[in-house]
Every structure is written in C-alpha cells, then in structure tokens.
Amino acid sequence: MDTSIWRPIIYLVCFMAFAGLNAAYLGWCERKGAGRIQRRTGPMEVGFHGLLQPLADGLKLMSKQLLVPEGVDHILFRIAPILAMIPALTSMVVIPFSGNIQGRAVELSVLMLFALASIGMIAILIGGWASANKYAVISAARSVSQNLAYEIPMLLTVITIVMITGSMNLQDIAMDQQGGFWHWNIFRFDKSVFMPVSFLIFFICSVAETNRAPFDMAEAESELIAGFMTEYGSMGFGLFMMGEYLNIVVGACLTTILFLGGWSCPFGLFPGVWWFLIKIYILIFTFIWVRWTYPRTQIYKLLNLSWKILIPFSMVNLLVTAAFIKVF
Amino acid sequence: MTVPIQCRPDEVFVLNLGPQHPATHGVLRVKLTMDGEYIVKAEPVLGYIHRMHEKMAEAGSFAQFMPNTARMDYLHALAYNHGYVLAVERAAGIEVPERAEYIRVITVELNRLSSHLLWWAAFLLDLGGFTPLLYAFDDRERILDLLERITGSRLTYCYFRFGGVYNDIDDEFVAGTRDFIKRLRSRLPRMYHDLVTHNIILIKRLKDIGFITPEQCRKYGATGPVARGSGINYDVRKNEPYSVYPEFDFDVPVYTECDSMARYMVRMDEIEQSLRIIEQALDKLPDGPVRAKKVPKILKPAAGDYYAAVEAARGAFGCRLVCDGGKSAYRLKLRSPTFSNLSLFGEVAEGMLLADALAFMGSLDLVIPEIDR
Amino acid sequence: MSAYWNDMFGGAKSLAIGLSITAREFFKPVITMQYPWEVPEIPERYRGHIELVKNEKTGKPKCICCGMCMRSCPSGCISLVGKKPEGEKKKVLTKYELDFTKCSLCGSCIESCNFGAIQFSRDYNLASTRKEDYVFDLLKRLEEQG
Numbered sequence: 116m117d118t119s120i121w122r123p124i125i126y127l128v129c130f131m132a133f134a135g136l137n138a139a140y141l142g143w144c145e146r147k148g149a150g151r152i153q154r155r156t157g158p159m160e161v162g163f164h165g166l167l168q169p170l171a172d173g174l175k176l177m178s179k180q181l182l183v184p185e186g187v188d189h190i191l192f193r194i195a196p197i198l199a200m201i202p203a204l205t206s207m208v209v210i211p212f213s214g215n216i217q218g219r220a221v222e223l224s225v226l227m228l229f230a231l232a233s234i235g236m237i238a239i240l241i242g243g244w245a246s247a248n249k250y251a252v253i254s255a256a257r258s259v260s261q262n263l264a265y266e267i268p269m270l271l272t273v274i275t276i277v278m279i280t281g282s283m284n285l286q287d288i289a290m291d292q293q294g295g296f297w298h299w300n301i302f303r304f305d306k307s308v309f310m311p312v313s314f315l316i317f318f319i320c321s322v323a324e325t326n327r328a329p330f331d332m333a334e335a336e337s338e339l340i341a342g343f344m345t346e347y348g349s350m351g352f353g354l355f356m357m358g359e360y361l362n363i364v365v366g367a368c369l370t371t372i373l374f375l376g377g378w379s380c381p382f383g384l385f386p387g388v389w390w391f392l393i394k395i396y397i398l399i400f401t402f403i404w405v406r407w408t409y410p411r412t413q414i415y416k417l418l419n420l421s422w423k424i425l426i427p428f429s430m431v432n433l434l435v436t437a438a439f440i441k442v443f
Numbered sequence: 444m445t446v447p448i449q450c451r452p453d454e455v456f457v458l459n460l461g462p463q464h465p466a467t468h469g470v471l472r473v474k475l476t477m478d479g480e481y482i483v484k485a486e487p488v489l490g491y492i493h494r495m496h497e498k499m500a501e502a503g504s505f506a507q508f509m510p511n512t513a514r515m516d517y518l519h520a521l522a523y524n525h526g527y528v529l530a531v532e533r534a535a536g537i538e539v540p541e542r543a544e545y546i547r548v549i550t551v552e553l554n555r556l557s558s559h560l561l562w563w564a565a566f567l568l569d570l571g572g573f574t575p576l577l578y579a580f581d582d583r584e585r586i587l588d589l590l591e592r593i594t595g596s597r598l599t600y601c602y603f604r605f606g607g608v609y610n611d612i613d614d615e616f617v618a619g620t621r622d623f624i625k626r627l628r629s630r631l632p633r634m635y636h637d638l639v640t641h642n643i644i645l646i647k648r649l650k651d652i653g654f655i656t657p658e659q660c661r662k663y664g665a666t667g668p669v670a671r672g673s674g675i676n677y678d679v680r681k682n683e684p685y686s687v688y689p690e691f692d693f694d695v696p697v698y699t700e701c702d703s704m705a706r707y708m709v710r711m712d713e714i715e716q717s718l719r720i721i722e723q724a725l726d727k728l729p730d731g732p733v734r735a736k737k738v739p740k741i742l743k744p745a746a747g748d749y750y751a752a753v754e755a756a757r758g759a760f761g762c763r764l765v766c767d768g769g770k771s772a773y774r775l776k777l778r779s780p781t782f783s784n785l786s787l788f789g790e791v792a793e794g795m796l797l798a799d800a801l802a803f804m805g806s807l808d809l810v811i812p813e814i815d816r
Numbered sequence: 817m818s819a820y821w822n823d824m825f826g827g828a829k830s831l832a833i834g835l836s837i838t839a840r841e842f843f844k845p846v847i848t849m850q851y852p853w854e855v856p857e858i859p860e861r862y863r864g865h866i867e868l869v870k871n872e873k874t875g876k877p878k879c880i881c882c883g884m885c886m887r888s889c890p891s892g893c894i895s896l897v898g899k900k901p902e903g904e905k906k907k908v909l910t911k912y913e914l915d916f917t918k919c920s921l922c923g924s925c926i927e928s929c930n931f932g933a934i935q936f937s938r939d940y941n942l943a944s945t946r947k948e949d950y951v952f953d954l955l956k957r958l959e960e961q962g
Binding site for chain 3: 499503506507508509510511514574578581591592593594595596599601604609610633634637638639641642643644740
C-alpha cells in the first residue's frame with residue numbers, strides 16, 4: 116500500500132489548515148470573549164456575529180504597505196516575523212491529536228518542542244533590536260528576561276512528567292493516561308501529591324511564555340505602545356499576532372497531553388480527537404479569561420514570581436515525585 | 444521601588460514620553476533621561492494645550508466666561524462652574540436661595556463620582572486591566588444620563604448661573620438618583636473592591652510605589668487626594684466651608700502610607716462619602732426658587748480682590764477675581780490643583796522604573812487641559 | 817516567612833475571586849446600545865444647537881431682532897439681520913445664521929432672549945465632511961419644520 120507519500124502530504128495540508136484557521140479565528144474568539152466579559156458584543160457587523168471579521172482584518176493587513184523605517188537592520192527586520200511563526204508551525208508536526216493522528220512520531224518530541232520555543236524567543240529579541248526604536252529595545256530586553264525565567268519551572272515540571280512516564284515521546288505520555296480522568300497526570304496522586312500544583316505551575320508558565328496578560332510586558336500597550344511590534348505594519352504585525360496565537364494553541368496542546376490525558380474521555384468511553392479539541396479549547400478560553408481579568412504585573416515582581424515561587428515549588432515537586440517513584 | 448542611581452553618562456538615553464501617549468492623560472510631554480529601565484531625570488514639559496482661558500475672561504463679560512469653566516477640567520466641570528460662580532457672587536454680593544445651594548451640592552457630588560469612576564477606569568487601563576473600564580462606565584453612564592436630564596449636557600456642563608442654577612430638578616431625577624445610589628453601593632464591594640482593590644497583582648503594583656512625603660506636598664502645594672494620601676488632613680469643604688457643606692455629615696478619608704495605594708484608597712473612600720452627601724442632600728432638599736431674583740443682566744461688581752476655593756476631584760481649585768468696576772474682569776487667576784500635583788512628578792520619579800513611574804502618574808490623577816488652561 | 821505564605825495563599829484566593837466575578841459577568845446581557853440599529857432616547861432638555869420658535873398665531877418667528885442673543889454670545893456665532901418693511905412698526909427677521917463650529921452650547925443666548933424666540937433643538941446626528949454644513953440658516957430650518 117503506497118500510502119507512504121500521501122500520508123505526510125495530507126497531514127501537512129491539514130495541519131496548515133488547522134493552524135491557519137486557528138490563528139485567524141482565535142482572534143475572533145478573543146474579541147468576542149473579551150466583549151462578553153465586558154458586557155458588550157464583540158464584532159457584529161462583518162458577517163453573522165462578526166464571523167468574517169478575521170477575513171476582513173487579513174485583507175486589510177495584506178493591503179497595507181510594509182513600511183521599513185530608516186536605520187533598521189534590513190535583513191533582521193524582515194526575518195523576525197517569519198521567525199516568530201516558524202517554531203509554532205513546526206511544533207504542530209509532533210503533536211499527537213489522537214492515537215493515529217500525528218505528523219511524525221519523534222522519540223524526543225518534548226525536547227524538540229522546547230527547543231523550538233526558544234527560537235520564538237529569539238524572534239522577539241531580533242524584532243525588537245532591529246527596529247530602530249528605543250521602546251522596542253526596552254520591550255525586547257524585558258521579554259527575553261521573562262521568557263528565560265519562565266522556561267525553567269516549565270522544564271522542571273516537564274521533567275517530572277517524563278520521569279513518571281519514562282519516555283519523552285508525546286505519544287507515549289498520552290497513551291499512559293488513557294482511561295478515565297483518574298488516570299490523568301493531573302490527578303495522579305500515587306506518583307506525587309503535588310500533581311495539581313505542578314499543573315498550575317505549568318499553566319502559569321505557558322501564559323508567561325506566550326507573552327499573554329498578565330505577563331505581557333513585551334507588548335505592554337499602555338506603556339510602550341506596542342513594544343517590540345511598534346515599527347511593524349501590515350503583514351509583519353500580522354505574522355507576529357498569528358505566531359502568538361499559534362503559540363497559545365501549541366501551549367494548550369502541550370498542557371493537554373502532559374496533564375489532561377490527551378485524547379481520552381473523562382469517563383473512559385469514546386476516546387478520540389474530539390476530546391482533544393474540546394480540552395484545548397477549554398484551556399484557550401481560560402487563557403482569554405485570565406487575560407481580560409487581571410492587570411499587568413511589574414517586571415521585577417514577575418521575575419520574583421518565577422525565581423522565588425515557581426522554581427522552588429517545582430524543584431520540591433521534582434524531589435517528591437522522585438521519592439514517590441522510588442518508594443512506591 | 445526606587446534605587447539611588449549613579450548616572451553613567453555614556454549609558455543614559457533620553458526617552459520622550461511624548462505628547463501622544465496612551466498613558467499620559469492628555470497632551471503631556473515628559474522628557475525622561477533613562478539608564479536602562481530606571482529613570483534618572485524626569486522633566487514634564489507643558490503648554491501643548493494652552494488656550495488662554497484667563498485672557499478670555501478679560502475679553503468678555505462675567506457671564507460669557509461660564510462655558511470656559513467647564514472646558515478646563517472637563518471631568519469635574521461642575522466644580523469649576525461652582526468655583527467661578529462663588530467668586531463672582533462674593534464680588535457682586537449675590538445671595539443664593541437654599542434650594543439652589545442643595546441642587547448645586549447634589550450635582551457637584553454626582554459629577555465628582557463620575558470623575559472618580561473615570562479615574563479608576565483609566566488608571567486600571569494604564570496598568571493593563573482592560574475590563575474594569577467597562578464596569579465603571581456602566582455606572583458612569585447612569586450618572587451622565589441623570590445629569591443630562593436636568594442640565595442637557597453630558598460632559599461640559601454650563602449649569603450654574605450667578606445666583607442659582609439654570610433650571611430646576613424634578614421628582615424623576617430625585618428617584619433616579621436614589622436608585623443609582625443603591626445600585627452603586629451594591630456594586631462597590633464586589634465589582635470594584637473584590638475584583639480590583641484586593642487583587643494581589645494590583646496590590647503588588649501599587650504598594651510602596653511613589654512615596655510623597657508630607658513635606659514634599661507642602662513644598663509643591665499639592666492638595667486633594669494626593670495630599671490626603673500622605674497624611675495631610677486638608678479638604679476645602681471642611682477647612683474653608685462654602686455653600687451648604689457644613690450641614691452634611693461626612694468624613695474626609697486620610698491615609699498616612701504616602702504611597703500610590705494610599706491615594707487609590709483615598710479616592711475609593713471619597714466615592715462612598717460622596718454617596719453619603721448626596722443621600723443627605725436629597726433628604727433635606729427644601730422647596731423654593733432656584734435663582735436669585737434681582738441679578739442684573741450686566742454685572743458690574745465693586746472694584747476689589749475676591750477669592751473662592753472649592754474642592755474639586757483633583758484638589759483645591761481656586762479662583763481669584765480682580766474687578767475694577769467694569770463689566771469684565773480686570774484679572775482672573777485660576778489656581779489649578781493638577782499643576783501643583785504634577786510638579787511633584789519630577790522629584791519623585793527619580794530612580795523609579797518606567798512602569799512604576801506610569802503607575803505613579805496615574806495615581807496623581809492628571810487632566811492636562813486643566814494644567815495648561 | 818509567614819508573609820511569603822500569606823501573600824501566596826491570600827493572593828491566589830484574590831485571583832480566584834476575580835476570575836469568578838468576570839465569569840459571572842460573562843453570562844449577563846450586554847449593556848451597550850447597538851447604534852445605529854438602536855437609537856437613544858433624547859431627553860427633553862437636551863442641548864442641541866438653537867432653533868427659532870414659531871409664533872403659533874402668525875406662523876412667523878417670535879424674534880423681534882433686538883440682537884441681545886448676538887451680543888451675549890461668548891463666541892460670536894450668531895448673526896442676524898432684521899429689516900423694517902415699509903409701513904410696518906416692527907422689524908422683520910430676514911436672516912438668522914448660527915455658526916455651529918464656534919458654539920459651546922452655553923445657553924446664554926436663550927437666557928438673554930426676553931421673548932422666548934429661541935430654544936434648544938434636539939439634533940444630535942450631525943456628522944458631515946464639510947465645514948460649510950455647520951453654518952445653519954435657522955430661518956430656512958423654521959420654514960422646513962412648519
């Protein structure tokens with residue numbers, strides 16, 4: 116059966132379509148969700164309840180002139196938005212949506228995902244530095260220190276999961292949690308008492324990694340206008356925004372697979388890709404919910420939170436898990 | 444958090460918190476000399492919206508200056524109406540009927556509420572919380588609707604006249620105001636305090652930021668919530684009483700912590716005290732005319748020097764009128780409270796982080812058109 | 817040390833309470849008005865630009881061309897011209913123009929008129945792209961209304 120060439124192509128097309136639709140319509144979801152939380156309607160005019168709004172926004176962004184200010188570093192300025200999109204798109208290849216829907220089963224997929232996340236961080240740094248704008252440089256510097264600080268507790272928590280499962284393959288981690296919700300890693304109290312705490316830590320870190328409020332120093336709208344994106348117009352800005360939404364999707368997918376059982380049903384009945392999608396959209400809604408509730412933190416308090424609270428807790432969690440695994 | 448900064452001359456750069464910026468409420472330019480994220484020197488540059496109000500007072504008659512008073516601090520326009528009208532009434536010796544005084548107090552306090560609600564919303568917007576804006580504007584819309592019913596305007600009120608107010612209030616206004624007071628009182632604990640005031644992120648953002656010592660307040664002449672957040676117990680309504688304020692029973696909130704959180708709490712407490720004043724005024728509202736009878740159409744007060752001060756939402760607004768017996772003022776000097784409050788910024792912001800400086804500026808409650816007049 | 821733990825647990829609780837408040841607001845109806853599909857109700861005393869008042873018996877404006885409104889306006893936006901026709905005792909209004917670009921809606925003109933000849937209108941929907949559209953010919957407006 117010569118399906119070997121078609122399978123990657125079909126998956127490629129499907130993942131690109133999924134990524135594209137998400138990047139566009141997550142913006143719609145966010146605006147509608149924000150509107151409802153603030154007791155107003157979101158976009159209503161373009162299409163029924165604003166469903167064609169992302170299309171209109173995309174057309175607008177594409178039709179604008181890509182202004183390149185004088186004094187920027189020409190190559191870096193143009194590369195930065197592309198670099199912001201690439202890690203998120205590439206990560207979609209290794210995420211298992213269901214038992215047999217996965218682009219490529221890679222043994223070290225967890226490692227690959229985190230390596231790609233760091234490339235996303237470099238993109239922000241390059242974007243901020245290459246714009247000849249003081250605000251952008253400040254914002255890029257803030258963003259790098261924030262991303263660095265929050266990768267550490269994230270990785271420590273992931274090491275805990277990898278220790279429990281014994282493999283870095285995302286497929287294996289998800290398969291290990293099949294069954295009802297009592298098999299999910301978040302409720303696995305026989306492996307460690309602090310599993311829900313580590314879920315919370317991982318969630319907070321993914322909010323911080325994707326530069327979402329309340330950790331959005333990098334694009335602090337009221338202080339630094341648009342942070343590192345100030346000098347970008349049209350599709351450069353569009354690519355940064357799409358990259359951010361895709362990062363959110365990848366973050367939600369990762370959280371689901373690591374802690375919430377991937378594609379398994381809470382009661383063990385009909386596992387499948389629909390449960391996966393329901394879970395990631397619930398998590399994405401929580402991202403939106405958190406963004407529109409809290410004010411922004413301060414940069415040093417943000418770093419305080421990471422270094423003084425999240426890292427000690429995740430280290431304690433690591434030790435406790437190791438002890439439990441050894442003893443039980 | 445401030446740290447003593449040693450200025451490294453080759454490492455500082457000048458950042459313009461320019462006239463166009465979402466966080467400076469109006470056209471304020473601040474020249475910041477920065478070392479990384481720390482501010483080494485801050486220099487506010489004013490004058491971008493100077494419209495020569497004081498000169499306009501000399502050009503027209505006293506009545507023709509009324510609309511100008513609302514355009515200075517458009518958020519608490521009625522207090523500025525009140526200050527000017529008090530000064531002219533003291534000059535011309537006009538007596539105001541009691542009902543008019545009560546209506547003045549009710550509308551001024553309602554306007555103070557709407558000003559504080561907008562300050563709260565805009566402050567949180569600066570700090571990155573976008574949702575409380577809409578919740579505060581829900582209440583503010585009701586105040587604006589109430590005031591629109593009797594005055595006809597929503598923001599720049601030209602309601603007060605020499606000797607009273609323009610027209611009377613009706614029963615629907617009184618009932619609507621009582622409903623509004625009940626509604627706001629029920630919303631304050633949850634939507635305002637639980638969601639925002641007790642939020643750990645906000646507390647961490649405001650506590651110990653922007654220390655203003657009482658000596659600094661006195662040096663620059665800061666008044667209003669800025670001074671009351673530093674422990675100075677001065678409120679024009681209590682210390683230099685005017686109108687019918689002595690008849691009401693209300694407290695003046697004073698906090699001694701001197702940081703941004705103290706100023707925030709002073710304003711939130713002032714909201715509750717304003718609600719008390721409005722309730723008492725509605726209960727005691729007498730009948731009678733709303734305008735003094737014999738007010739000449741062309742006022743020619745006796746020559747002299749008159750001063751009136753009122754407590755606006757931002758501090759003590761003073762109006763000094765020098766008359767020479769003619770039909771327009773010889774000199775009208777308007778003492779703007781925000782001007783004195785902003786002068787503190789240059790001294791206090793040294794050594795702060797940029798985001799802290801913006802939080803501090805928000806806690807000062809600036810309205811730039813009032814500074815530049 | 818206890819401040820550390822207090823901060824953390826108290827803080828986490830305040831964050832959870834905040835989330836519950838916004839979640840509750842999510843399910844409540846909207847408070848905004850969908851303009852232009854829903855139009856606000858304009859109150860009686862709303863201050864739109866001024867308009868002339870018609871004398872019900874004669875059908876002509878009540879204005880007697882004394883010019884008090886013109887003199888009391890702080891911005892000088894009113895310009896009126898009255899002519900005394902042959903054989904009549906009183907002046908007749910021939911032109912009444914309001915330059916709305918300068919008007920600040922203070923109401924001094926209405927207050928200064930002893931004959932009740934002008935009042936606030938309730939026009940609020942006045943968007944235009946040309947400045948000339950804001951110089952209102954109030955006599956023409958009165959004729960179109962009556």
